Amino acid sequence: MALTQALSRRTSSRITDTVVWVILAAGAIVMIAPLLWMVSTSLKTTLEVFALPPVWIPEVPQWDTYVRMWADSLILSGFRNSLTVSLTVTVIGTFTCALAAFSLAKMRLPFRNVIFIGLLSGIMIPFPTLMIPQFVMFSRIGWVDTLLPLIVPAIFGNIVMIFFLRQYLENVPNSLVEAAKIDGASYWQIFWKMIMPIIRPAVAAQFILWFMFVWNDYLAPILYLNTPERQTLQVVIANMNVQYATQRDYPLIMGASAVALVPILVVFLIFQRQIIESVALTGTKG
Amino acid sequence: MTTSSATTSGSTATAGLRASAPTPPRKTPPGGGTSRLHRHEQKWALIFVAAPLIGYLAFTLYPVCFAVYASLTQWNGLGPMRFIGLQNYVNLLGDEYFRISLFNTFFYMIGIPIGLALSLALAIAMNRKLYGLTAFRTIYYIPVISSLAAIAILWQWAYNGDFGLVNQVLAFVGIDGPNWLASTAWAKPAIIIMAVWKGLGYSMLLYLAAIQSVPRSLYEAAQLDGANSWQRFRAITLPMVRPVTFFLVVTNIIAGAQIFTEINIMTPGGGPEYSTASAVWHIWRQAFRYQQMGYATAMAIVLGILILIITLIQFRLNRRNSFVID
Numbered sequence: 088m089a090l091t092q093a094l095s096r097r098t099s100s101r102i103t104d105t106v107v108w109v110i111l112a113a114g115a116i117v118m119i120a121p122l123l124w125m126v127s128t129s130l131k132t133t134l135e136v137f138a139l140p141p142v143w144i145p146e147v148p149q150w151d152t153y154v155r156m157w158a159d160s161l162i163l164s165g166f167r168n169s170l171t172v173s174l175t176v177t178v179i180g181t182f183t184c185a186l187a188a189f190s191l192a193k194m195r196l197p198f199r200n201v202i203f204i205g206l207l208s209g210i211m212i213p214f215p216t217l218m219i220p221q222f223v224m225f226s227r228i229g230w231v232d233t234l235l236p237l238i239v240p241a242i243f244g245n246i247v248m249i250f251f252l253r254q255y256l257e258n259v260p261n262s263l264v265e266a267a268k269i270d271g272a273s274y275w276q277i278f279w280k281m282i283m284p285i286i287r288p289a290v291a292a293q294f295i296l297w298f299m300f301v302w303n304d305y306l307a308p309i310l311y312l313n314t315p316e317r318q319t320l321q322v323v324i325a326n327m328n329v330q331y332a333t334q335r336d337y338p339l340i341m342g343a344s345a346v347a348l349v350p351i352l353v354v355f356l357i358f359q360r361q362i363i364e365s366v367a368l369t370g371t372k373g
Numbered sequence: 374m375t376t377s378s379a380t381t382s383g384s385t386a387t388a389g390l391r392a393s394a395p396t397p398p399r400k401t402p403p404g405g406g407t408s409r410l411h412r413h414e415q416k417w418a419l420i421f422v423a424a425p426l427i428g429y430l431a432f433t434l435y436p437v438c439f440a441v442y443a444s445l446t447q448w449n450g451l452g453p454m455r456f457i458g459l460q461n462y463v464n465l466l467g468d469e470y471f472r473i474s475l476f477n478t479f480f481y482m483i484g485i486p487i488g489l490a491l492s493l494a495l496a497i498a499m500n501r502k503l504y505g506l507t508a509f510r511t512i513y514y515i516p517v518i519s520s521l522a523a524i525a526i527l528w529q530w531a532y533n534g535d536f537g538l539v540n541q542v543l544a545f546v547g548i549d550g551p552n553w554l555a556s557t558a559w560a561k562p563a564i565i566i567m568a569v570w571k572g573l574g575y576s577m578l579l580y581l582a583a584i585q586s587v588p589r590s591l592y593e594a595a596q597l598d599g600a601n602s603w604q605r606f607r608a609i610t611l612p613m614v615r616p617v618t619f620f621l622v623v624t625n626i627i628a629g630a631q632i633f634t635e636i637n638i639m640t641p642g643g644g645p646e647y648s649t650a651s652a653v654w655h656i657w658r659q660a661f662r663y664q665q666m667g668y669a670t671a672m673a674i675v676l677g678i679l680i681l682i683i684t685l686i687q688f689r690l691n692r693r694n695s696f697v698i699d
Contacts, residue, residue, distance in 0.1 A: 114513070120538070196422060215657075219660050242424075341526075
C-alpha cells in the first residue's frame with residue numbers, strides 16, 4: 088500500500104516534471120524567437136521581407152547584407168567609439184573604485200561615514216535630473232560632440248561598484264592590512280600587491296556588468312554626439328533604423344542591429360558563470 | 374599643506390576637507406588619531422577616496438544645485454537666465470503634455486507586477502532538476518544583456534501591422550493583430566510586452582538564487598504537517614523571496630520612471646496622440662529640441678522628487694511589514 092503510494096507519487100512528479108519542462112521550453116522559444124527572426128530577416132531579400140504569406144526562412148540567404156553594411160563606414164566608427172568609451176571608463180573607473188573601496192573599508196579615513204553616505208546619496212538622483220546641467224557644463228567647456236562627457240564623469244568612479252567592493256572587503260580581516268603596515272609596506276603597495284589580488288573576483292564581475300552598461304547606453308550619447316563619425320554604436324544603429332526604414336531596407340537594419348549585439352553576446356557567453364553569480368549576489372545583498 | 378607627491382586632484386580634495394574640519398574623526402580604531410603615523414594614514418585614505426568625492430561634487434552635487442536654480446529661470450541654454458521664481462512649476466501644473474507623459478510613465482509600470490509574477494513562476498519551475506536547465510537560463514538571459522537600442526529596433530519592426538513577427542504569429546492562430554505602435558490603444562501595451570520580455574531573465578535569476586537558498590527542511594516540515602503545494606508556496610516561498618521582491622520592485626520603479634530609449638526609437642514622435650511619450654522623453658524634447666532648458670529642468674526636478682518619494686514610501690512600508698525567520 089505504502090509502496091504503491093510512493094510509486095504513484097513518483098510517476099505524478101515525473102508527469103509534473105514533463106509539463107514544467109514543456110512550459111519552460113515554450114517560454115524559451117518566445118524569448119529567442121524575436122532574435123532568430125531578426126537574423127532571418129537580415130538574410131532575406133527585400134521581396135521576401137514583404138512577402139505574404141510570410142517567408143520564415145529565406146530561400147537563398149543573402150549573406151551580402153553583412154558585407155554591404157560595412158560600406159556604411161559608420162558601423163565601424165561606431166564600434167570604435169563605443170569601445171573607446173567603454174574600455175576607458177571601465178578600466179580607469181574600476182581602478183578608482185577599488186582604491187576608494189580600500190580607503191573606505193580598511194583605512195583610517197576621516198569622516199568615513201559622512202563621505203560614504205554622501206556618496207550613496209548620489210545614487211538617489213536619477214540621470215534625467217542631472218542631464219541638463221551636465222550638458223550645459225560640458226557645452227561651456229566645448230566638450231559637446233566629443234566622447235569626453237561620456238568618459239570623464241564615469242572615470243571618477245561608480246558608487247554601486249564602490250559599495251560592492253567595500254562590502255567584499257569587509258570580510259577581509261584587518262589584521263592582514265595591519266601586518267603589512269608593520270612590515271613597512273606603503274599604502275600604495277598594500278593596495279596594489281595585497282588588496283587588488285584579494286578583490287579580483289569581485290572586480291571582474293563588476294567590471295563586466297559595468298562594461299555592458301556603458302556599451303549599451305543610449306541617452307547620454309544622443310545628448311552629446313552630433314557628428315555621425317563620432318557617434319557610439321547604439322546611436323549609429325538607431326539612426327540607421329530611421330534612415331534605411333524610408334528605403335525599406337529592413338534586412339540591413341536587422342543585420343546592423345544583430346551585429347551590434349554580437350560583442351556583448353560573446354562577452355556574456357564567455358563570462359556567463361561570473362555574470363550570473365554576481366547578478367544573483369546583487370539581489371540577495373541588496 | 375603637508376600633502377606630498379599626490380596627484381593634483383588628490384591634494385585639492387585633501388586641502389578642502391582639512392580646511393573645513395581640522396579635528397580628527399571620532400570613528401578611528403583604538404590608538405588615537407593624533408600620532409604622526411595616523412596623520413600619514415589619514416592623508417593617504419583621503420587621497421584614495423578623492424576621485425569619487427570630486428566626481429560627486431562636480432558631477433552630482435553641483436549639477437543638482439545648478440538645476441534647482443535653473444528651474445527658477447526662463448532660459449534657452451545659451452542666453453542669459455531670467456529669474457522668474459516658481460513660474461515654471463506653476464506652468465507645469467497646467468501642462469497637459471507633461472501630465473500625459475507622467476501618466477504614460479506610470480502606466481508602463483503595469484508591466485512590473487506582470488514581469489515579477491512570470492519570473493517567480495519561471496524560477497520555481499527552474500528549481501526542479503530538469504534536463505537542459507543551463508541552456509534555458511542562458512536563453513532567458515540573452516534579452517537582458519542585449520542592447521536596448523538594438524532590441525527596440527527589432528521590436529519596432531516586429532510590431533509592424535502587416536509584416537511584423539507578432540502579427541504573423543497571431544495570424545497563425547487566427548487572430549488579426551492591430552497595427553501596434555500606430556494605435557493609441559495598443560502602443561502602450563506593446564511597449565509593456567517588450568519590457569517584460571527583456572527583463573524577465575534578470576528577475577528570474579534573482580528569484581532562483583533566493584529560492585535555492587531556502588532551507589529544504591522548511592518544505593519537508595510543511596509537507597509532514599500536510600500542507601499542499603499551494604500552501605507551501607504561500608507560507609514559505611513567498612515570504613522567503615520577499616527581500617528579492619522588494620529589491621526588484623524598488624529598482625524596477627526607479628528604472629521604469631526613467632524609461633526613454635525604447636520610446637524614442639520605437640515611436641519617434643511620441644506615438645499617436647502622444648500616447649507613448651514618457652516623462653524623460655518629454656523632458657528631453659523640451660530641453661534639447663525646443664531649448665526650454667529652465668522649464669525642462671523644473672520637470673526633471675519634479676520627476677526626481679517623485680522617484681525619491683515613491684522609493685522612501687516603499688522603504689517605509691517594507692520596514693513595517695518585514696519579519697525575521699530564524
